[in-house]
Amino acid sequence: MPAIDGDLMDQAAGLLKKARSLFVLTGAGISAESGVPTFRGTDGFWKNYSAEQLATPDAFAKNPRLVWEWYHWRQGLILKAEPNPGHHALVEIENRVERFLLLTQNVDDLHSRAGSKNVLQLHGNIFRARCSSCGKEDRRIGDKNASNRLPKCSCGGLLRPDVVWFGELIPSDVWRDSLKFLGGVDLALICGTSGVVWPAAAIPGIACERGIKTIEINLEPTAISSIVDVSIVGKAGEILPQLVSRLRS
Ligand code: BV8
Ligand code: ZN
Numbered sequence: 001m002p003a004i005d006g007d008l009m010d011q012a013a014g015l016l017k018k019a020r021s022l023f024v025l026t027g028a029g030i031s032a033e034s035g036v037p038t039f040r041g042t043d044g045f046w047k048n049y050s051a052e053q054l055a056t057p058d059a060f061a062k063n064p065r066l067v068w069e070w071y072h073w074r075q076g077l078i079l080k081a082e083p084n085p086g087h088h089a090l091v092e093i094e095n096r097v098e099r100f101l102l103l104t105q106n107v108d109d110l111h112s113r114a115g116s117k118n119v120l121q122l123h124g125n126i127f128r129a130r131c132s133s134c135g136k137e138d139r140r141i142g143d144k145n146a147s148n149r150l151p152k153c154s155c156g157g158l159l160r161p162d163v164v165w166f167g168e169l170i171p172s173d174v175w176r177d178s179l180k181f182l183g184g185v186d187l188a189l190i191c192g193t194s195g196v197v198w199p200a201a202a203i204p205g206i207a208c209e210r211g212i213k214t215i216e217i218n219l220e221p222t223a224i225s226s227i228v229d230v231s232i233v234g235k236a237g238e239i240l241p242q243l244v245s246r247l248r249s
Contacts (some may be wrong), residue, residue: 004234004242012215012230013246019187021099023178023212024090025203029192029219031110033237034081036074040194046070055165064150064158071161075126083114086191089240091115093189096247101181103174105193105200107163120174122200124163133157170199182207191217192236195224204228 016022028038037043039051046054049070053059060067087110094100094116102119104111107126111119129138131153138151138159151159164170182188188207195201204224207214214228217239225231232239 004239005232008230008232009239009242009246012232013243015187015213015215015230016093016096016189016243016247019097019185019213021185021187022093022097022101023182023185023188023203023207024093024100024102024191025188025193025200026090026102026104026106026111026191027193027195027200028106029194030086030090030104030236031081031084031106031108032192032219033084033086033235034110036077036081036106036108036110040196046073052166055163056167057165058167060160060165064160067161068150071126078108078110078126081108081110083110084237086236086240087111087114087116089244090191092244093240093247094118099181099185101178101185103178103200103203105197107161120178122164122170122174122178124161124171126161126163128162129159130162131155131157132160137162175199178203179206182212183210185212188212188214189217190214190224190228191240193218193222195222 032038044050054067054070090102091114100118102111102116104119104121105123107124109127129151130136131138134153134155134157136153138153153159190204195204204214208227216225216228216231217236218233219235220233
């Protein structure tokens, strides 16, 4: 891992110090150091299936047991995981700005467990289920052997994870509120996302088009690295705390 670029850190800290309103977009990379696998990294496969193969309505219709097994496996990992210094640094940053919104693509609960308050989950929450028939929400999941006995709603319908699968519409209220907030911020921080999945991937371009200053933190350069104002390569769990210590000085 190359040393973190001090000039870029100073530039990013300078933008954060001045910002009165901040929009943060996170992806799987923010939870990677908590031991939660990312989607496209080497750890992105489960039993040789990719997320794109399992996180779809078709996959669930064809083999609900397999899809539930994948979600229970992921729930187990997240339940054992702890928020990492990157999650905690975002909590301190939230407490330092007047207006803050954290839009996460992640379905884990690590941001809220770290203490982030203004969090919107664009793709749902892995610890929520809903009935495929009547739509009723159910929090009963997490029961390990449900893969054998598929979880059912009181109406008899099959429960599904309350997440947004590929090909499904994202929650329009979350998207509308996120774009509205983005329109009024000084600064956007894009952290730990490969920027492949739409419409979340549109966020950095929208920010740049509106002249909003943008910072990217990622383990490697991405498609947006060339359009953001400051692109810092490194681990979020190391960079974010170092930015916070620059804000304290
Ligand atoms: C939609 C929830 C309108 C489930 C997820 C054909 C038909 C239909 C739709 C499409 C189509 N073609 C394209 C689309 C749109 C599609 C899409 O974008 N597909 C992609 C694959 C091209 N999008 C949709 O379907 C969306 N809905 O468009 O509705 C519509 C509807 C019908 C028809 C047309 C249009 C819904 C998408 C939501 C999918 N659900 N998750 C679950 O989690 O189980 S997506 C899931 O994957 C995540 O939520 C996240 O969004 C995405 C993964 O992306 P990342 O978070 O960026 O993670 P990734 O592993 O890719 O990268 C990690 C990054 O972190 C890397 O850059 C790495 O370098 C970095 N990193 C790693 N470690 C660290 C780090 N950085 C810092 N520090 C570290 N330590
Ligand atoms: Zn039901």
